[in-house]
Amino acid sequence: MSTARRAGYRDVKQTILTRVRDKTWPLGTVLPGEVALAAEFGCARATINRAMRELADEGVLDRKRRAGTTVLASPLRHAKVAVPSVRAEIEATGATYRYSLVSRAEQPAPDWLRARLSLAPKAEVVHLRCMHYADNAPYQFEDRWIVLDTVPTALNESFETIGPNDWLISEMPLTDIELVFSAALAGTDYAAFLDVAPESPVFQVERCTWLNGNAVTLARMTHPGSHRLRTAL
Amino acid sequence: MSTARRAGYRDVKQTILTRVRDKTWPLGTVLPGEVALAAEFGCARATINRAMRELADEGVLDRKRRAGTTVLASPLRHAKVAVPSVRAEIEATGATYRYSLVSRAEQPAPDWLRARLSLAPKAEVVHLRCMHYADNAPYQFEDRWIVLDTVPTALNESFETIGPNDWLISEMPLTDIELVFSAALAGTDYAAFLDVAPESPVFQVERCTWLNGNAVTLARMTHPGSHRLRTAL
């Protein structure tokens, strides 16, 4: 007798995935409807629904009312990148975290920043420059702009003892995150802070966060070229 | 009377999220059980379940049997990085894609690769070096190793007209992807291929893919320093 008692949504997912992979259902195929599959698998429609919905979330299938469920032509895969606070990132490795504020200024948002974050013409920001150390070795130089229209309380914070990242996490909710990765040369600015040669490479991450469509902050984080950023499992 | 007819799982999610953000339920709080919330929201337990399950998937809550649902202490956020084929990536910008094979060799896996991919002692691989162009400008240099134990058919493919990425997508299913981002200097090797100065920075992505725990391939992709990698929405 078969070992399977009854088809659960995991079984259904696996079977569908197999049929997609072995071309039983080639790219672009319109799958049978939920009722038909429920009959085939001998389970409720809700079970089929959950299986197909998750596969759609994972980018394998495309679902449309009336049109039905199709196998996606481009099996677009995604990998997740964790967005932790620098502190957590460093402490997770077992190293000791140290923070240091380099400068703090309140100023009108420069044009490039206004354009980047879609800010109002006369938007004000707090501009911070900070250093993060792991076991006293330079780990990250942070250039950060906080939008005062969205985060007015940033005016009253000196950021001398707490990093803007940790402060924002405890202070502000956020709805969207956008990251941009790139490589650059250290140059004299970063070289001094990161304790590397000016002609050495640096790894940069620009992190932009939003709350319901309003820009909260933009951070440009620069690491020594030896830095590696891995995707989360 | 209220405009809401009844609480849907989206409403429930939103309300829970609000209570977490405004500290009605501070970090670490154990939320009421599903039955209690179902009573409060006047909906079925399944509706509450879906709302909380999705919030757990998004990293806001932590759910454990018997222990209940708690507000996660570290609001770990994630951003998604798309993993397209180079071809799709380039063609999506409207540019013309061109592929060129630089070299192809069948060889025993070098030690570092065996260690990296947990390969058997005498594992054989196909090592490819290729170039990808966007509108005839160098876009990416690709160093790729394909594990023959997992993908034996790679032996019969010359890769002269089709890139390893496109070929693998159509040929092999895969279950896991791991990415590592870093910055480096072009050096003489990459400089020639990417048409940049040897002392200029390059952006590197190492992509490692697996099929049920067996390594399929490792690709080290190098872009000119001007390259930008954005997270998907």
Next chain:
DNA sequence: GAGTGGTCTAGACCACGGT
């Protein structure tokens, strides 16, 4: 052992969007 989340069911109504 008992309580919590995990999953399934059978049936229902609704909303969208091709035809």
Next chain:
DNA sequence: CCGTGGTCTAGACCACTCC
């Protein structure tokens, strides 16, 4: 229009884990 997926319900049983 009307079929397909989207969502909800009320009830049920199960699995895990803390006490």
